Amino acid sequence: MKSHRADNDVMQGFHTRFSDHAVVRAVWCRSERLALSKRSQIEPDANCDFIFCFSEEGDIVSSIFAGFDTVAQPFEATPGNFTYVGIQLQPQAAASMIGADMKDCVNRRLALSELLRSRQSRIWDALERCSRSALAGPEQLSLAHLQPLFGQVRENPLLDALHKALKSRPFLDTIAEVADDQGFSIRTLERRSLQSTGLTPRELIRIYRFVRARKLYRPGISFAELALAGGFADQAHMSREFRRIVGRPPSRYFQRRCRPDSRQRLFDLIQ
Structure with a gap:
């Protein structure tokens, strides 16, 4: 069904970050009232989330785990009044909390009832x-409800160092530098990254470059400048990566993103 914009659509929410928390990176909440269905896409941001959808009456409509994405994922919002709440985890926390192979979660949305299985009750309740x-x-938001789950999350200083380094310096040689700094081979680093996120360091680099x-991006900046600032080899490299990740070149992507009525502004809230 083709989507249309309605004058009485309402979208609002908040995004609270916890930069120093060992387990939770952020909690976001998005409420929307839609007269008609709307299609959009969720872009990769090197995060994974537990997402609950609530009805206007406060009933749970759905609950999913959104794994790490390497390409944009389609999303269709149905008509009605719904509120989405996402608990965004630190990279090393997801694998140990859900006890699943993270490679099986990449580019997927998995029902919590199927994912948690025997540990469903305790984790679900929290x-x-x-x-x-x-x-x-945001004033009532409390991470204390998640406290019973924190003990099972295993700290991984190596992965913390990897993610911080890749995020601040999105260049290929960072992989070798981090491995050398931590006293590991690149092979070991890749194995640890796969275990934690389901992605290789090079896949993470591609996502961090895009983000x-x-x-x-600012109106007026040349794409050659943007490519250099973003860590791409050149403008052609950036164009190829944008096509691979979001299905369109930077020129079309930013033109659509910057429209006053762009629904992507809604998803800026949670990425």
């Missing part, structure tokens, strides 16, 4: 309580 606290607004270019 996630639901935290999500419901977010429904009341970096998206954040650095």
Whole structure:
């Protein structure tokens, strides 16, 4: 069904970051009232989320785990009044919390009822309580509801160093530098990255480059400048990566993104 814009559509929400928390990176909440269905896409951002969808009455409509993405994922919002709450995890936390092979979660949205299985009750209850606290607004948001889950998350200083280095310097040689700094081979580093995120360091670099270019873009900047600032080899390299990740070149991507009525502004809130 083709989507149309309606004058009475309402979208609002908040995004609270926890930069120093060992497990939770952010909690976001997005409420929307739509008269008609709308199609969009969720872009890769090197994060994974537990996402609850609540009805206007506060009932849970759906609950999923969104794994790490390497390409944009389609999303269709249905008519009605819904609120989405996402609990965004630190890179090393997801694998140890859900006990699943993260490679099986890449580019997928998995129902929590199927993913958690025998540990469903305890983890589900904690996630639901935290999500419901977010429904009341950012002032009522409490991570204390998740405290029972924190003990099972295994710290991994190597992966912390990897993600921080790749995010701040999205260049290929960073992989070798981080491996050398931590006293590991590149092979070991890649294995640890796959275990934690389902992605190789090179795949993470590609995502971080895309996210970096998206954040650095300003009207009037040349794409050659943007490519250099984003860590791409050149403008052609950036164009190829944008086509691979979001299905369009930078010129079309930013033209559409910067439209006043662009629905992508809604998803800027959670990425």
